[in-house]
Amino acid sequence: MIRESDCLDNGAASPSTGDDDDPDKERRDRHNKKRGIFPKVATNIMRAWLFQHLTHPYPSEEQKKQLAQDTGLTILQVNNWFINARRRIVQPMIDQSNRAVTGGGPYTPDGQPMGGFVMDGQTHMGIRPPGPMGVMGNPGGNTNC
DSSP, X not given: OOOHHHHOOXXXXXXXXXXXXXXXXXXXXXXXXOOOOOOHHXXXXXXXXXXXTXXXXXXXXXXXXXXXXXXXXXXXXXXXXXXXXXXXXXXXXHHHHHHHHHTTOSBOTTSOBOOOEEETTXXXXXXXXXXSEEXXXXXXXXXXX
16 A cells, blocks of 8 residues: 655655756757747837838848847847748738738639739739649649659
């Protein structure tokens, strides 16, 4: 019969896991660290810049330096924030705009493309036009080669 006291640690030291000699410990520690959340003021500054430049949401190097200075972030953090913002904020807006403008499809019944959101001077539809290329690089779309 197992007694409850047999399962308790009672303060006994456990054997070392050998982490002191583990070269991967530092990498694991960095991987397990909680991600920092930027100050609200910093994200508000960058978000304001993003919405003022929706048609070209790519700050120049000089603008990135200024944004880094204004927000107290590094240029790398500003770069990464804009990369993520274009995916998480701008792209969904484009997709939503395209759905509203096109009524679910990017082409009129006679096959002419319908309008979409314009970013960087290019119309972005978010949907691949129908054609002979079903799967990229695979004419006809046959995936069983």
